[in-house]
Amino acid sequence: MPRKTEAVDDTMATDRPEIEIRGLHKSFGDNHVLRGIDLEVARGEVVCVIGPSGSGKSTLLRCVNLLEEPSGGQVFVGGTEVTDLDVDIDAVRRRIGMVFQQFNLFPHVSVTENLTLPQRRVLGRDKARSAAVALENLKRVGLADKADAYPAQLSGGQQQRVAIARALSMGPEVMLFDEPTSALDPELVGEVLSVMRVLAGEGMTMMVVTHEMSFAREVADRVVFMDGGVIVEQGPAAQVVGHPRQERTRNFLNRILDPAAAGAPADDGRRPRAEDGGSGTG
Amino acid sequence: MTSRLTRRQRRRISQGIQYAVFVAVLVLIGVLADWDRLQNQFAQKDLALRLFPEIITTALRNTVIYTMSGFLLGLVLGLVIAMMRLSSVAPYRWVASVYIELFRGLPALLIFIFVGVAVPLAFPGTEIPGGTYGKVALGLGLVAAAYMAETIRAGIQAVPKGQMEAARSLGFSHARAMVSVIIPQAFRIVIPPLTNELVLLFKDSSLVLFLGVTLQERELTKFGRDLASQTANSTPILVAGLCYLLVTVPLSFVVRRLEARADKAV
Numbered sequence: 001m002p003r004k005t006e007a008v009d010d011t012m013a014t015d016r017p018e019i020e021i022r023g024l025h026k027s028f029g030d031n032h033v034l035r036g037i038d039l040e041v042a043r044g045e046v047v048c049v050i051g052p053s054g055s056g057k058s059t060l061l062r063c064v065n066l067l068e069e070p071s072g073g074q075v076f077v078g079g080t081e082v083t084d085l086d087v088d089i090d091a092v093r094r095r096i097g098m099v100f101q102q103f104n105l106f107p108h109v110s111v112t113e114n115l116t117l118p119q120r121r122v123l124g125r126d127k128a129r130s131a132a133v134a135l136e137n138l139k140r141v142g143l144a145d146k147a148d149a150y151p152a153q154l155s156g157g158q159q160q161r162v163a164i165a166r167a168l169s170m171g172p173e174v175m176l177f178d179e180p181t182s183a184l185d186p187e188l189v190g191e192v193l194s195v196m197r198v199l200a201g202e203g204m205t206m207m208v209v210t211h212e213m214s215f216a217r218e219v220a221d222r223v224v225f226m227d228g229g230v231i232v233e234q235g236p237a238a239q240v241v242g243h244p245r246q247e248r249t250r251n252f253l254n255r256i257l258d259p260a261a262a263g264a265p266a267d268d269g270r271r272p273r274a275e276d277g278g279s280g281t282g
Numbered sequence: 283m284t285s286r287l288t289r290r291q292r293r294r295i296s297q298g299i300q301y302a303v304f305v306a307v308l309v310l311i312g313v314l315a316d317w318d319r320l321q322n323q324f325a326q327k328d329l330a331l332r333l334f335p336e337i338i339t340t341a342l343r344n345t346v347i348y349t350m351s352g353f354l355l356g357l358v359l360g361l362v363i364a365m366m367r368l369s370s371v372a373p374y375r376w377v378a379s380v381y382i383e384l385f386r387g388l389p390a391l392l393i394f395i396f397v398g399v400a401v402p403l404a405f406p407g408t409e410i411p412g413g414t415y416g417k418v419a420l421g422l423g424l425v426a427a428a429y430m431a432e433t434i435r436a437g438i439q440a441v442p443k444g445q446m447e448a449a450r451s452l453g454f455s456h457a458r459a460m461v462s463v464i465i466p467q468a469f470r471i472v473i474p475p476l477t478n479e480l481v482l483l484f485k486d487s488s489l490v491l492f493l494g495v496t497l498q499e500r501e502l503t504k505f506g507r508d509l510a511s512q513t514a515n516s517t518p519i520l521v522a523g524l525c526y527l528l529v530t531v532p533l534s535f536v537v538r539r540l541e542a543r544a545d546k547a548v
């Protein structure tokens with residue numbers, strides 16, 4: 001499992017973490033959603049964020065690219081403080097790709113234009129160059145043949161792969177995924193996860209909010225369990241998913257790994273599926 | 283007894299009654315109305331023919347020009363006001379709201395009179411560019427903008443929030459995202475209601491009647507009314523009316539088609 005940590009070491013041994021979150025707080029009115037988050041993601045590292053619904057996972061991701069304005073604390077991406085009021089946030093966001101649960105493709109333009117429009121309007125690339133980059137990234141997600149289709153003509157899985165290709169076309173240093181497979185029919189989840197798996201293998205720095213425990217076990221360098229706006233537990237996937245130390249983590253994993261057991265007492269014997277991971281997947 | 287009737291029978295009886303009422307009203311109108319007088323007053327064939335081609339080449343043409351220039355001005359102004367309504371700067375929102383309430387709450391005729399009288403008073407020495415055409419475009423445009431602003435605002439808000447977020451996450455500025463991503467989608471949503479607004483404007487252009495216009499600037503209603511008084515016969519009014527329908531009926535048909543398509547697309 002520590003295969004990617006090596007890659008990190010020989011490329012960026014001396015540099016700061018790609019993402020650095022310090023004492024992050026976020027409130028919506030009276031609702032104190034993030035209550036002091038400290039988290040670092042090294043270059044090339046894949047961090048999966050898990051936790052119950054409403055625990056602030058999306059808010060955490062959205063604070064990294066400032067879709068939400070943090071109420072307190074600092075966020076650095078690639079050494080730039082994005083929470084600095086003087087920073088050009090559009091420039092920062094170009095370096096951070098984001099993939100949403102609902103895909104959010106632009107429905108009024110074709111698949112290719114979904115990829116070329118941001119390149120041209122934001123990066124100022126010319127037509128030919130942006131089209132070449134678009135095609136290259138569509139190939140990467142296995143959808144070069146859908147270049148002329150419109151988003152509505154694609155399955156959910158294909159739409160999400162296009163959304164990933166669109167983010168990649170901007171050449172990001174970091175990719176944020178907010179439950180990228182949660183809106184998909186079960187049979188379409190695999191194709192999206194395998195694209196993400198390849199991306200992780202290529203050394204992309206990724207923060208992934210997901211409920212796909214097998215993906216987390218297989219791909220994540222580190223799993224972060226959040227509950228109630230704080231990080232309850234973090235560590236290698238085999239530990240957090242396989243041998244959680246905290247009661248809250250155990251309860252959560254029991255619920256999502258075996259919904260039938262929801263409400264049953266958290267008991268070590270109830271985690272067979274979590275524990276057999278790691279060896280069977282590679 | 284009614285309980286003995288099947289649903290089919292009941293429906294037939296109900297329809298039969300409705301048809302009977304309809305025919306009875308038609309017959310009543312047919313018998314009571316003085317058709318000869320009506321025909322004399324409204325449908326003099328040779329008089330009608332003498333209106334051509336001027337009623338088309340001048341009157342209908344002017345109606346179309348007034349409508350289109352008012353529509354275009356209204357569209358641009360409406361877009362600006364819609365953006366102000368959605369602005370994060372409170373005074374912009376207030377100004378936009380006041381504008382919308384004011385111009386939707388006033389009769390279009392008052393606004394026309396206002397444009398004709400108050401603007402030259404308020405800005406002495408300045409002429410509204412384009413003479414009558416400019417005045418009409420301004421009058422129609424000011425009214426249309428208020429309605430269109432609300433339509434466009436609703437269209438912009440109907441675009442899912444995720445679209446703006448996706449665009450921002452790709453590095454679009456708010457303004458660029460609006461122009462490249464949000465407004466193109468909003469316009470698809472608002473094409474049917476905007477076309478509807480075009481139909482309304484087409485009819486409102488008749489208010490030009492109340493601004494002094496030259497012979498060459500007359501549109502359908504003014505033209506029809508002038509000729510009716512010249513000839514002491516109302517046939518020109520009827521012909522002018524038919525000219526309106528010639529445009530509004532097909533346009534309404536287009537609106538219904540667009541609406542049906544929009545329903546399917548969503």
Ligand SMILES: Nc1ncnc2c1ncn2[C@@H]1O[C@H](COP(=O)(O)OP(=O)(O)O)[C@@H](O)[C@H]1O
Binds near residue numbers: 052053059060
């Ligand atoms: N834009 C918002 N406005 C107000 N409350 C919000 C907003 N976004 C999220 N919240 C609240 O923040 C809490 C955490 O939400 P979220 O980060 O979406 O959780 P998760 O992704 O873990 O399910 C929830 O209580 C939610 O209602």
Ligand SMILES: [Mg+2]
Binds near residue numbers: 057058059178179
């Ligand atoms: Mg969420």
